[in-house]
Amino acid sequence: MDDNVLIQVDGPRLATANGEPVLLRGVGLGGWMNMENFVTGYPATESLQRNALRRALGEQGYERFFARFFEAFFADADAEYxxxxxxxxxxxxxxxxxxxxxxxxxxxxxxxxxxxxxxVDACARHGLYTILDLHAAPGCQNQHWHSDNPTHWAFFWTHRHFQDRVVHLWEAIADRYRDNPWVAGYNPLNEPGDAGGTAIGPFYRRLHEAIRAVDRRHVLFLDGNRYSTQFDMFGDPSEPWPNTVFTVHDYALPGFVDGGDYPGVSRGVYVDRGVVERTFLERTEYMRRTGTPIWVGEFGPVYTGDPARDERRYRLLEDQLEIYREHRASWSLWTYKDIGLQGLVHATADSSYLRLIKPVLDKKARLGVDAWGSLDTGVRHILDPIERTFAEEFPDFAPFPFGQRSWVNVLVRHILLAEPLVADFERCFAGVGPAEAERLADSFRFEHCARRERLAGILRESS
Structure with missing residues (x-):
């Protein structure tokens, strides 16, 4: 292993073995080995999408589509860029x-x-570190679509079987990459959502010991509970977790799909740079108290297509990056590539893939089924009486992780309305042969995608 490249925790910073400080600045590769509905356009969850495509394309077409998709979505050209x-x-x-x-x-x-x-090899060829992130665990480690969860329950925390499988998988991953210096480390669970808050601490201790029995040299990046915002389960800061970074996610209200002006009011809260920085400092208090490095594993606004509104979101992003720089925080912007909502590069509207699924994209937007990428304005006639009933009948009901209104929206929009839309998505692919399926997947190839140049310029200036 090349110690001149390998990253380790060195007090409050990351550094190579020879003491050279390292700030990680990069992107998350959402939508590739873990697919998400707003990233590539399907409704509901990855597993439901895959089942639909297998039915529509047949086994050969299905296999050829995904083989080409994985090859096209991230390749040397992407790493080079x-x-x-x-x-x-x-x-x-x-x-x-x-x-x-x-x-x-x-x-x-x-x-x-x-x-x-x-x-990993493509990134290494271009001098890029990689952090390996288990985004969807068996049993689902959180309540939302990005853990491929078709329900709103995270069964991972109540079934030892699922936890055993994750430990077994990470032992194998650690064994495979323990001598690879371009792997910066392991991010064992994305955005855990242990509603009871009692299982996550013991599980992390167990997982830490299992990985360390195989690989002591790579950094562990451990997400906090409640979607990487709470860190009390790590316990007394005087009891060290060797070579470990506690990972925060730092999405800001004005950057959400329903975000308002910046500076300005979003969801009834006035947000300016001072509020953004105070929120960051609150979320990273545990890291500063323990004297460990700060890594913002996810953050970043979504874009609307309205130049004036998007310019305010770029201003938000610039402020966040400036705050991270001032506090010596590493960061990973979400996300690199998609169909136009948030990505640094994206498939074009006239691509064969987006033209094919446009009826579903339009219907998804009208019904607001994507929890991350769409508004609920078209279904307020459904949501208003439900929310009013809950407010009147169950005023103290505050379900984990984000309260009553979010809970209702997940059940109605992301499950009740999204699941029937999977059949619409399937019908888009009726009659598509294996060769055409490959051409559709090529819509995500770097040379076929558009670049969000304003965003690229901000990242270039901040790197």
């Missing part, structure tokens, strides 16, 4: 299903490792 902006890291989210089938637990498949190897 990121390096050209002065970035030095890519967070690689993945779904456990690439490594293990539910009907054959603990039997690991080579397919997932080959995909990870491809991305």
């Amino acid at each position: 990121l390096a050209s902006l002065g970035l030095n890291c890519v967070r690689l989210p993945f779904n456990y299903r690439h490594f293990e089938d539910d009907d054959r637990p603990f039997e690991l498949k080579d397919d997932g490792f080959r995909l990870l190897d491809r991305a």
Whole structure:
């Protein structure tokens, strides 16, 4: 292993073994080995999308579509572009299903490792570190779509079987990459949502010991509970977690799809740079108290297509990056590539893939089914009486993680309305043959995508 490249925790900073400080500045590769509805356009969850595509395309078409998709979505050209902006890291989210089938637990498949190897090697060729991120765990570690959860319950925390499988998977991952210096470290669970708050601490201790028995040299990036915003489960700061970074996610209200002006009011709260910085300092208090490095594993606004509104979101992003620089925080912008909502690059509206699924995209927007990427204005006639009833009948009901209104929206928009839309998505692919399926996947190839140049310029100036 090349100690001149390998990153380790050195007090409040990350550094190479020879003491050279390292600030990680990069992007998350959402939508690739862990797919999300707003990133590539399907409704509901990845597993429901895959089932629909298998039915519509047949087994051969399905296999050829995804083989081409994985090759096209992230390749050397993408890594080269990121390096050209002065970035030095890519967070690689993945779904456990690439490594293990539910009907054959603990039997690991080579397919997932080959995909990870491809991305890790492409990044290394261009001087980019990678952080390996289990974004969707068996049993679902949080309540939302990005853990491939078709419900609103995180069963991972109540079933030891699911936890055993994650430990087993990370032991294998650590063994495979323990001698790779371009892997900056392991991010074992994205945005955990342990509603009871009692299982996550013991599980993290167990996972930490299991990985450290295999690999002591790579950094562990551990997300806080409640979607990487709470850190009390790590316990007494005087009891060290060796070579560990506690990871915060730092989305700001004005950057959400329903965000208002910046500076200005979003969801009834006035937000300016001072509020953004105070929120960051509150979320990172544990890191500063423990004297450990700060890594913002996710942050970033979504864009509307309205130049004036988007300019205010770029201003928000610039303020966040300036705050991170002042506090010596590493960061990973969400996300690199998508269909136009948030990505640094995106598939074009006239691409064959987006033209094919446009009826579904329009209907998704009208019904507001994407929790991250759409508004609820078209379904207020459904939501208003439900929310009013809950406010009147259950005024003290405040479900984890984000309260009553969010809970109702997830159940109605993301589950009740989104699941039937999967059939609409399936019908878009009726009659598509294997060769055409490959051409559709090519819509995500770097040379076919558009670049968000204003965003690229901000990142270049901040790197």
